[in-house]
Amino acid sequence: MSFIELLYQEEDDAHLWQRMKKGDKEAFDKIYVEHIDHLVRYGHSFTQDASVIDDNIQEVFCRIWQKRSELKETSNIRYYLLASFRNELLKDIRKKKKSVLLWEIFSESSVSFNASLEATIIQKESQEQLHKKLNHTFGKLSSRQKEIVYLKYYNELTFGEIGEMMGLEKKAVYNAVSKAMIILRKELR
Known part of the structure; x- marks a missing residue:
């Protein structure tokens, strides 16, 4: 990816994020569609329980939509979503299995x-x-x-x-x- 493509992607992400923050449902849907597969695959590196992954992804997107006007600006939507999803998923897993550490969770999964x-x-x-x-x-x-x-x-x-x-x-x-x-x-x- 060239510098110009990267710059365009960041500007595109920033613009898309801004539209979503203003309540543009199409922008929100586009963000969801473009990033859902990455989140699901990343979730499988922590757990093979698809329902846990789906629940936490939905939680992240619900929270984003509900608090959209309060969210910070971002020029890298994937980073924002991965970080939010990681935090949400680990919080949920820790709540369910309080004694399990992140590295144990990660090593138990069959990351492909x-x-x-x-x-x-x-x-x-x-x-x-x-x-x-x-x-x-x-x-x-x-x-x-x-x-x-x-x-x-x-x-x-x-x-x-x-x-x-x-x-x-x-x-x-x-x-x-x-x-x-x-x-x-x-x-x-």
Whole structure:
């Protein structure tokens, strides 16, 4: 994605968000449609219970619509939604299982990353073999690394956004991605 495309996307997101905040139902629906699949996939990294995921997504969107006029401006709707959904989902999971930590939740899930890098990493292997190999390789990453890689490469969040979302310093996020890439490169050779 070029700088111009990124700039346009941010301006487009900012404009769409502004319309939604003013009560534009079509803008709200567009935000929902454009981001629902990303939220569902992200939710599956925490729990396989589809009803919990759906309930928390609905809670996020209901709250956004109800409090739309009070919301802060954003130029990255996906980041805003992922962060809101993550907070809502973890609050709900903690309420249901008070003693379970985030990293235990994340490591228990069978995260399936449909990495967009598949074709560039190993072009000669079939998709099925590569998928199996990637899942095995991602299993070697820590839970934190899995989540950061997912947010960085699948959802295209910045290091700063990921750090803010996860309560980590930007440098810690960068280091986690760097270490994860070293592991992935080594394992995928």
